[in-house]
Structures are given as C-alpha cells and as structure tokens.
Amino acid sequence: MAAAADGEAIEGPTNPMVTPLLTDLYQFTMAYAYWKAGKHQERAVFDLFFRRNPFGGEYTIFAGVEECIRLIANFKLTEEDISFLRSSLPGKCEDGFFDYLRGIDCSDVEVYSITEGSVVFPKVPLLRVEGPVAVSATMKYFPVVQLLETPFVNLVNYASLVATNAARHRFVAGKSKALLEFGLRRAQGPDGGISASKYCYLGGFDATSNVAAGKLFGIPLRGTHSHAFVSSYMSPDEIIDKALPYSDGSGICEDFVSLVRTWLHKIQLTDSLQNSFVETNQSELGAFISYALAFPNNFLALVDTYDVTRSGIPNFCAVALALSDLGYKAGGIRLDSGDLAYLSCEARKFFCAIEKEFRVPGFGKMTITASNDLNEETLDALNKQGHEVDAFGIGTYLVTCFAQAALGCVFKLVEINNQPRIKLSEDVSKVSIPCKKRCYRLYGREGYPLVDIMTGENESPPKAAERILCRHPFNESKRAYVVPQQVEELLKCYWPGDSGKKAVELPTLKETRERCIQQLSQMRPDHMRRLNPTPYKVSVSAKLYDFIHFLWLNEAPVGELH
Numbered sequence: 001m002a003a004a005a006d007g008e009a010i011e012g013p014t015n016p017m018v019t020p021l022l023t024d025l026y027q028f029t030m031a032y033a034y035w036k037a038g039k040h041q042e043r044a045v046f047d048l049f050f051r052r053n054p055f056g057g058e059y060t061i062f063a064g065v066e067e068c069i070r071l072i073a074n075f076k077l078t079e080e081d082i083s084f085l086r087s088s089l090p091g092k093c094e095d096g097f098f099d100y101l102r103g104i105d106c107s108d109v110e111v112y113s114i115t116e117g118s119v120v121f122p123k124v125p126l127l128r129v130e131g132p133v134a135v136s137a138t139m140k141y142f143p144v145v146q147l148l149e150t151p152f153v154n155l156v157n158y159a160s161l162v163a164t165n166a167a168r169h170r171f172v173a174g175k176s177k178a179l180l181e182f183g184l185r186r187a188q189g190p191d192g193g194i195s196a197s198k199y200c201y202l203g204g205f206d207a208t209s210n211v212a213a214g215k216l217f218g219i220p221l222r223g224t225h226s227h228a229f230v231s232s233y234m235s236p237d238e239i240i241d242k243a244l245p246y247s248d249g250s251g252i253c254e255d256f257v258s259l260v261r262t263w264l265h266k267i268q269l270t271d272s273l274q275n276s277f278v279e280t281n282q283s284e285l286g287a288f289i290s291y292a293l294a295f296p297n298n299f300l301a302l303v304d305t306y307d308v309t310r311s312g313i314p315n316f317c318a319v320a321l322a323l324s325d326l327g328y329k330a331g332g333i334r335l336d337s338g339d340l341a342y343l344s345c346e347a348r349k350f351f352c353a354i355e356k357e358f359r360v361p362g363f364g365k366m367t368i369t370a371s372n373d374l375n376e377e378t379l380d381a382l383n384k385q386g387h388e389v390d391a392f393g394i395g396t397y398l399v400t401c402f403a404q405a406a407l408g409c410v411f412k413l414v415e416i417n418n419q420p421r422i423k424l425s426e427d428v429s430k431v432s433i434p435c436k437k438r439c440y441r442l443y444g445r446e447g448y449p450l451v452d453i454m455t456g457e458n459e460s461p462p463k464a465a466e467r468i469l470c471r472h473p474f475n476e477s478k479r480a481y482v483v484p485q486q487v488e489e490l491l492k493c494y495w496p497g498d499s500g501k502k503a504v505e506l507p508t509l510k511e512t513r514e515r516c517i518q519q520l521s522q523m524r525p526d527h528m529r530r531l532n533p534t535p536y537k538v539s540v541s542a543k544l545y546d547f548i549h550f551l552w553l554n555e556a557p558v559g560e561l562h
C-alpha cells in the first residue's frame with residue numbers, strides 16, 4: 001500500500017485527523033515569533049529520539065515513519081486552517097505571517113530516518129529533520145521544521161511503543177505460536193485501535209480481529225465467536241435448516257443435528273472418555289451446531305461459557321466429528337477463562353483420546369486458542385507450567401501498553417545555521433547530543449550488532465576491520481575499541497526522494513514486519529531476555545565526545561558560592 005513509486009504522489013496520513021493543525025499551539029506562536037524576528041530563514045536540524053527503552057527492556061522497535069512521510073508529503077494549511085489560526089493565536093498577528101503560512105509546505109524539508117521496523121536504542125536519532133541546505137528567498141524554512149515536532153513525536157511514540165510491546169509478547173510466546181491482536185474494544189479510541197492493529201502486526205503478531213485494519217493495511221483477519229453467541233441459543237431444537245452438504249458436493253446430510261447427537265452419545269459411551277461428563281449444555285450445543293452449519297470449513301468454538309471439560313469440549317468434539325463425517329475439518333476451540341494451562345492440557349488429552357478412539361487423523365492436533373487478560377507475565381507463567389495452547393488472543397494489555405504508558409520520544413534542536421546546539425539538564429540522561437550527526441551500527445564477528453556509534457557529519461565513517469574508539473557520550477571512563485566486521489549506516493534519506501523528486505519508495509507493512517522479525521533474530525540473546533537484560537551500547541566517536549563536552553562547558557553557567 002503506502003508505497004509510492006518514485007515520482008508518484010504519496011497518499012495522505014491513514015488518519016485524516018493528521019493535518020498541519022494536529023500540533024501544539026506553541027508551535028504556531030513560536031513560528032510567529034521566528035517569523036517576526038526574521039529567524040525563519042535560518043536552517044535548523046532537529047533529532048527525534050527517546051531516552052530509555054520501554055517495559056524494562058533493552059531494545060525498542062522503531063515505527064511510525066511512514067505516517068510522518070505521508071504527513072509531510074501532503075503538508076498544506078487550508079484557508080479554513082489559516083482563518084482558525086488567525087482567530088486562535090494570542091494577540092493580533094500581522095497579516096504577512098498568514099500569507100507566509102499560506103505558502104508553506106515541506107518541499108524543502110529533508111528527513112533522514114532509521115528504517116522503519118528496525119531495532120533501535122536510546123539517544124540515537126530515529127529521525128533527523130532539517131531545513132534546506134541553501135537559504136532561499138522564499139523564506140519558508142525553520143518554522144516548518146518546528147511545526148513538525150508535535151505530529152512527528154505523536155506518530156512515532158505510540159507506534160514504536162506498541163510495536164515493541166508486540167515484539168516482547170512474541171518473544172515470550174515463541175515463534176511457533178499464533179498471536180492474534182484482539183484489542184480494538186479496549187484501545188484508546190478509534191485511532192488507538194487502528195494504530196495498535198497496524199503496529200502489533202509490524203511487531204510480529206500474525207493477525208488482528210480489527211476489520212478496518214484488515215482493509216486498510218492488508219493484515220490477515222482472524223476471529224472466533226463470543227459468549228453472547230453461545231448463550232443466545234436455548235437448544236439445538238431451535239435450528240430449522242438442519243441440512244449440510246458433504247464438503248465434496250457428493251451428497252447432503254439432511255439432519256446434521258441428529259448426526260451431532262449421535263456422536264455426542266458415542267463419546268458419552270466411550271470407555272476412555274468415561275466419567276469426563278454426564279450431560280452437556282444444550283444451549284451451547286445449539287450454538288456450536290449453528291456456527292458449524294454457517295462455517296463448516298472454519299468451525300471454531302468458544303468452550304468456556306458453561307463448563308469447559310464437562311460441556312464445552314465434548315460438545316465441540318461431537319460437532320467436529322460430525323463435520324469430519326462430511327469431509328470437513330474443524331478449526332479448533334477458544335478458552336477464555338479459568339486456568340488456561342490446565343484447561344489446554346485437558347483439552348489436548350481429550351482431542352488425542354478422540355483421535356485414537358475414532359481413528360480421526362489429526363484430531364489430536366486441533367488448534368487451541370487462549371484469551372483473557374493475557375500479557376507478557378501470563379504468557380511466561382503458562383510457559384513455565386507447560387500448556388497446549390497454539391494461539392493467543394491478546395487485547396487490553398497489548399494495545400493499551402498497560403506496562404508503560406508512553407515511550408517518551410523527544411524532538412530536539414541540534415544545530416541552527418551550522419551552529420551546534422545542546423540542551424543541558426541536571427539529569428545527565430536528558431542532555432541532548434548536539435550536531436548534525438551520522439549514525440552507524442557496528443557488527444561483531446558472530447554477526448550480532450555490538451554497538452551503535454554517532455559521529456559528526458564530516459567525520460570519516462567507521463570501516464569494517466578498522467579499529468575505532470567508541471565512547472559513552474557522558475561517562476568519561478566508559479570506552480572501548482571496536483573492530484567491526486560490518487558497518488551499517490543507520491540514517492537514510494526518506495524525504496525528499498532521489499534526484500529531488502518529491503517521492504520516496506516506502507516499503508509495504510509486510511516488508512517492514514519482515515525487517516522487524518529479521519532484526520530481532522539478529523540480536524544477541526542477553527539483550528533480549530526479560531529479566532535483567534544486558535544494555536546495548538550506544539556511543540559517540542572520540543571527536544564528537546570532545547565536542548559535546550566542550551559545548552557543555554561553554555553553555556553551562558559557572559556557579560559562585562558565598
């Protein structure tokens with residue numbers, strides 16, 4: 001989708017609420033002040049980065065850049081926007097400012113970005129946004145870049161947070177499990193829901209229940225049914241049309257309900273399954289039969305409405321066996337309450353016993369889906385106990401990022417008119433790294449990334465097999481020589497496209513998801529573990545280190561004690 005071939009127009013943001021006005025008022029008041037001072041002709045460089053990895057982990061998945069590019073590719077204030085601003089800005093702004101706003105677009109802005117879906121680390125710029133290299137007489141620069149702060153940070157923050165959350169759930173669940181995002185009803189509003197579906201898929205989920213996201217992004221859709229569907233039936237007697245054709249069209253079973261009842265009776269009389277149940281719930285049986293008649297090729301059953309082992313599972317098996325008689329293969333069950341480890345093991349035992357007893361190949365491998373307030377911790381607990389779940393449906397904890405509310409991305413000025421700028425703080429972790437920089441990932445002998453390093457723009461890049469000193473940006477004693485096996489430059493030009501054409505080739509969501517999965521698989525395992533992971537090293541070159549500290553001393557006022 002979003003990908004616009006070189007030269008073609010890029011579509012606007014997925015969410016039509018993402019417009020130049022989706023920003024903080026102060027961006028426009030600053031723009032006016034810059035404009036009045038004639039500062040709007042200056043060239044600025046901003047870095048977008050975060051300071052700490054979320055969820056107590058040591059890695060983050062970068063997401064949201066495609067939507068940033070869609071915004072700048074279509075960045076234009078309408079007449080309506082301008083008259084709204086005229087009435088909303090404090091005081092009376094000169095008319096010339098509104099003429100200026102009318103003329104701005106992002107055609108002279110440059111955006112360099114780490115590839116979406118990459119594993120990223122604190123302090124390294126994810127995006128670098130700059131004004132044009134040449135000062136132009138059209139005077140439309142610095143304020144535009146400033147206006148992008150709020151929407152860019154907004155578009156990257158949640159996207160990266162929820163993609164990271166998804167990746168962490170994937171890490172605990174393991175590669176072989178299906179992960180389904182079920183969060184729409186619990187998401188922070190419609191955009192929260194759509195974004196969650198998009199970025200959970202990017203972070204390694206397999207499918208979503210969100211139909212709109214399926215349509216917008218081509219994400220595979222998956223779903224079962226709810227308790228309401230089960231309890232809406234009183235008994236199988238309610239079913240009027242009981243006929244079901246054989247899957248190969250060779251005939252028709254006129255009374256599928258009776259066939260199911262016959263199977264239920266057989267199961268009841270089977271020695272190996274004896275004592276597991278007496279009489280199953282008829283409301284549930286009616287619902288299951290009705291769902292099977294509607295979707296004989298995709299029969300799924302929520303088995304916990306009344307009693308999983310005494311009713312849900314035997315009812316499901318009776319319907320699945322009847323379907324099997326007609327050449328259909330049932331899809332599986334969903335467990336949505338109780339002890340999911342125990343119940344999944346009981347379900348598996350029952351399915352295996354059925355396979356053996358009635359010689360139905362593959363019945364024992366029936367898919368078991370689990371849901372109900374799942375999160376990283378519960379997935380981890382299930383793994384430790386041992387379980388038979390094949391697919392997890394995860395909603396609330398995933399999409400609301402319950403374990404951490406925000407990533408804390410920031411957008412900081414690092415250079416203006418070729419003058420490096422620094423933001424100081426009592427808290428060293430909040431001091432920004434000045435200068436327009438280049439960023440590299442250095443890989444070691446075993447193929448793992450070893451360290452990210454930032455250098456000044458004009459320094460010669462690190463080279464494979466050449467020793468380079470990597471320094472902690474703020475801690476003098478932390479440094480290491482690295483001889484990289486491979487060097488990857490991280491920031492790539494995303495906007496404008498090659499040879500000045502206003503289009504870039506954006507990867508599809510599926511490609512970005514594949515990049516994310518590949519990047520995660522390349523990380524050294526100790527950075528990835530949940531408990532006390534090893535921090536990944538982020539460094540600066542010796543030259544940049546010296547410069548940061550020179551600038552720091554220059555900008556920090558010297559105190560005087562009396």
Ligand SMILES: Nc1ncnc2c1ncn2[C@@H]1O[C@H](COP(=O)(O)OP(=O)(O)OP(=O)(O)O)[C@@H](O)[C@H]1O
Binds near residue numbers: 337339342372381385
């Ligand atoms: N074996 C298990 N080990 C650890 N946590 C589990 C296990 N099985 C289920 N859980 C989790 O325990 C919690 C159970 O929640 P709760 O007590 O509200 O649900 P319930 O009583 O099973 O179901 P409901 O109230 O929906 O009928 C959920 O967060 C679930 O994911």
Ligand SMILES: O=P(O)(O)OC[C@H]1O[C@H](OP(=O)(O)OP(=O)(O)O)[C@H](O)[C@@H]1O
Binds near residue numbers: 393
């Ligand atoms: O538990 P989550 O991770 O948020 O996943 C989605 C939940 O939404 C559905 O039911 P809902 O919670 O609406 O009702 P229920 O808990 O009463 O089944 C579903 O049955 C899951 O339990």
Ligand SMILES: O=C(O)c1cccnc1
Binds near residue numbers: 182222224371393395
């Ligand atoms: O399809 C499902 O089973 C589903 C979808 C959304 C929320 N809970 C469950």
Ligand SMILES: [Mg+2]
Binds near residue numbers: 372373
């Ligand atoms: Mg629930």
